[in-house]
Amino acid sequence: MANIHPTAIIEPGAQLHETAVVEAYAIVRAHVKVGARTWIGPHAVVEGHTTIGEDNRIFQFASVGAVNQDKKYKGEPCELVIGDRNTIREFTTLNIGTVQGGGVTKIGSDNWLMAYTHIAHDCVLGNNITFANNAQLAGHVVVEDWVILGGFTNVHQFCHIGAHGMTALGTVLLANQPPFVMSDGRPAAARSMNFEGLRRRGFSPERISAVKAMHKILYREGLTLEQAIEKIRELPKKTPEAQPDVDLMLGFFERMPAERGIVR
Missing domain, CATH: 1.20.1180.10 (Udp N-acetylglucosamine O-acyltransferase, C-terminal domain)
Structure with a gap:
């Protein structure tokens, strides 16, 4: 059996690996699948048709797999799929997909999502990505491997961010950002490449x-x-x-x- 605190709520139907850990007052809903050694912190809520891989750390008060914020959503069984070894810090919100966007929000592996980050419906994240505090993605955004988003970065819906790119504090990205590019500004402008x-x-x-x-x-x-x-x-x-x-x-x-x- 998974290591579940007695105050946690695990709904019937949820599938937790025997090495998973669920801390005090966390909630894991019926359609959730949790992989080996994943830790779900106190007061976190994991819901929806959400699949979580191995060795993830989901900190207190995170909202994982909640209904998307698209007004067209009619309750279809859309998904959130999370890979392995991700760190999801406090008050992060990860939403399920929409039928119009393919039905799945995808998070890769080895990503570091700091506090208050938001990943909207149908976003696709690669691997080894870092989002500083309050980085926010609108729907249908694609973020490729090794990207770093500075704190309070806002990304417009349907934008793509290429691998190895970076944004500065408070950047507002309204267009696609090619690989390697460093940008800042409101709206963002390309300043250099991420040579370091x-x-x-x-x-x-x-x-x-x-x-x-x-x-x-x-x-x-x-x-x-x-x-x-x-x-x-x-x-x-x-x-x-x-x-x-x-x-x-x-x-x-x-x-x-x-x-x-x-x-x-």
Whole structure:
């Protein structure tokens, strides 16, 4: 049996691994599945059709799997799926998806969500992401691996944020943010690339130089986005080891919702 405090409420039908822990006054509703060694702190509420992986830490007063805040929602059995080894701090809110958005909100693994962060319906988060306090996502936002959102960052619905990007304190992101970009402002503007983060992740000097070249092409040469994409495509001819980074950038442009544009 899972380690459940006597004051916790576990509804019939909830599935908890025998090594899961549920602290005092927490509530786990009927359709929830909780993986091995996941800890649910006091007064946290986990509800909806929510699946939680292994080794997660959900702190006190978090709201996980609540009904989304979309007025079109009519009670359909939409989901929230959370991976492994995530830290979900106090008063974080994670909502289920909507039928219109595919029905599932997805959180990857090894993410760090600080206090008061909000992940709205149909958002998709990758891995190794950090959200500082009060970072907020509207619906249908995609956040790729290794992104860092500064405190009080607000992200408009349907925006995509590329891998290794970063925002400053209080940024309001109204457009897509390509991989590697650092932005700030209200609305956000691209300021640089996340070079220090790339060094910490073991990027070679040659790869970082290629990222610098992509920044220059996108933001310093006065090109249209279409012209910049074609010029970025040619970079591996000079720096073959940058091919994965170029592919990451080009793949982002293919996936992003074009109507939102990119931060400039």
